[in-house]
Amino acid sequence: xSEPKIVDARGSFxxxxxxxxxxxxxxxxxxxxxxxxxTDEGSANDVPEWLDKVGHELVENFQEDGVYHIRARKAK
Amino acid sequence: MADKLALIVTSGSREQLxxxxxxxxxxxxxxxxxxxxxSMNAMTYFIHGREREEAPNAGxxxxxxAEKKAPHFMELFQQAADLGGAKIHPCSMAVDVLGxxxxxxxxxxxxxxxxxxxxxxxxxxxxxxx
Numbered sequence: 001x002s003e004p005k006i007v008d009a010r011g012s013f014x015x016x017x018x019x020x021x022x023x024x025x026x027x028x029x030x031x032x033x034x035x036x037x038x039t040d041e042g043s044a045n046d047v048p049e050w051l052d053k054v055g056h057e058l059v060e061n062f063q064e065d066g067v068y069h070i071r072a073r074k075a076k
Numbered sequence: 077m078a079d080k081l082a083l084i085v086t087s088g089s090r091e092q093l094x095x096x097x098x099x100x101x102x103x104x105x106x107x108x109x110x111x112x113x114x115s116m117n118a119m120t121y122f123i124h125g126r127e128r129e130e131a132p133n134a135g136x137x138x139x140x141x142a143e144k145k146a147p148h149f150m151e152l153f154q155q156a157a158d159l160g161g162a163k164i165h166p167c168s169m170a171v172d173v174l175g176x177x178x179x180x181x182x183x184x185x186x187x188x189x190x191x192x193x194x195x196x197x198x199x200x201x202x203x204x205x206x
Contacts, residue, residue, distance in 0.1 A: 015102050016147040019155045022105050026159065046102075053106055 088117030104160020
C-alpha cells in the first residue's frame with residue numbers, strides 16, 4: 001500500500017475540505033488513499049457522510065492537536 | 077435531497093451567492109443533477125474580468141465570510157461544474173440587457189437559457205431561489 005495523498009485544507013471552511021478531497025480523489029487510482037487535514041469541525045462530520053453516500057471507504061477519522069485527519073480509500 | 081435540483085440565483089450579495097454555490101457544489105458531487113440559472117445581479121461575476129469583484133455584504137455573515145478563509149463562491153461554482161457536472165446557465169434576458177457576447181462570459185457557463193425553457197425543463201425539479 002502506497003502512502004496516502006495528503007490534502008492540507010487546514011484553515012478552510014465548509015465545503016472547502018470536502019471539495020479539495022474530491023479533487024484529489026479524482027487524481028488517484030482505485031484502492032489508493034487520500035487523507036484530508038482540516039480544522040473545520042463541520043467538515044469532519046460532512047466528509048464521512050459524503051464518502052458513505054457515494055460509496056468510498058472511510059479508513060479513519062480522528063482529531064489531533066486541533067486538526068482532523070480524515071483518511072479515505074477510493075473504492076471505485 | 078431530490079435527484080434534480082434547480083437553483084435560481086439572482087442576488088449579488090455575498091451571502092446569497094455563497095449559499096447558492098455551496099448547494100450547487102455539494103449537491104453536484106453527491107449525485108444530484110444540479111442546474112443553476114443565473115440572472116439579475118448574480119450575473120456580473122460571470123463576466124470576464126469581474127469574477128473577483130467584491131460582492132456586497134448583506135449583513136454580518138458576509139463580512140465574516142470575506143474576512144475568514146471560506147472558499148470563494150466563484151471557486152465553488154467552478155468546482156460544481158468541474159467535479160460534479162453541474163450545468164450553470166446565464167439567463168438569456170440578462171445577457172441581452174448586459175450587452176455581453178458569448179466570449180465575454182466565464183467559460184464555466186453553458187449557453188444562455190430563456191426562462192420559459194428553464195421552467196419547462198425543471199418543472200419536476202426541486203427549485204431553490206437565492
